[in-house]
Amino acid sequence: MDCLFCKIISGDVPCEKVYEDENYFAFNDINPQAPFHILVIPKKHIDKISKMNKNDNELVGGLFLAASKICRDKSLSDYRLVINNGAGAGQTVFHIHLHIMGGRDMSWPPG
Ligand code: 5GP
Ligand code: ZN
Numbered sequence: 708m709d710c711l712f713c714k715i716i717s718g719d720v721p722c723e724k725v726y727e728d729e730n731y732f733a734f735n736d737i738n739p740q741a742p743f744h745i746l747v748i749p750k751k752h753i754d755k756i757s758k759m760n761k762n763d764n765e766l767v768g769g770l771f772l773a774a775s776k777i778c779r780d781k782s783l784s785d786y787r788l789v790i791n792n793g794a795g796a797g798q799t800v801f802h803i804h805l806h807i808m809g810g811r812d813m814s815w816p817p818g
Contacts, residue, residue: 712748712802726780730766731773733807742810743783747774754801756792770805783809789817 714720715734722734725745736744749766753759759767771788778786786809791798 708752710752710802711800712746712804713752716748716750726773726777728773730769733773733777736806741787741808741813743781743786743807745774745777745807747777747805747807749803753803755798755803756790759803767803770803774805774807778807778809783807785809787813 711720715722716732722737724732724734726733726747730750731747732750733745733747736746747770749770751763751766753763753767756767774788778784786807789806789808790803791806
């Protein structure tokens with residue numbers, strides 16, 4: 708499958724790795740929007756949240772646990788977690804990813 712994030716997991720495309728375990732992989736975003744901008748992805752390829760099925764429930768939930776561990780390890784207490792679903796919402800890479808952004812004040816609502 709021709710997927711950029713699958714290639715990052717396999718090492719075919721280089722990245723700045725932040726975290727890895729059996730099911731998850733995390734790396735710095737190439738175009739950071741905050742001092743901390745990390746992408747957490749499941750190793751299993753799922754295009755987007757709306758393509759997940761019941762069996763993916765635990766896997767997608769675990770993304771948030773992995774993100775919370777990464778932030779704890781980086782002593783980051785306040786941060787924003789974002790998942791874009793679909794091109795109209797800003798998704799450009801079709802392999803589920805959780806954005807962690809932190810290290811600066813953030814406004815709400817987002818643009
Ligand atoms: P999306 O817009 O799909 O929610 O997020 C995709 C993210 O992947 C963007 O923030 C973009 O900067 C990041 N990105 C795209 N290509 C690469 C890459 O080759 N390496 C890394 N580390 N990040 C990438
Ligand atoms: Zn993929």
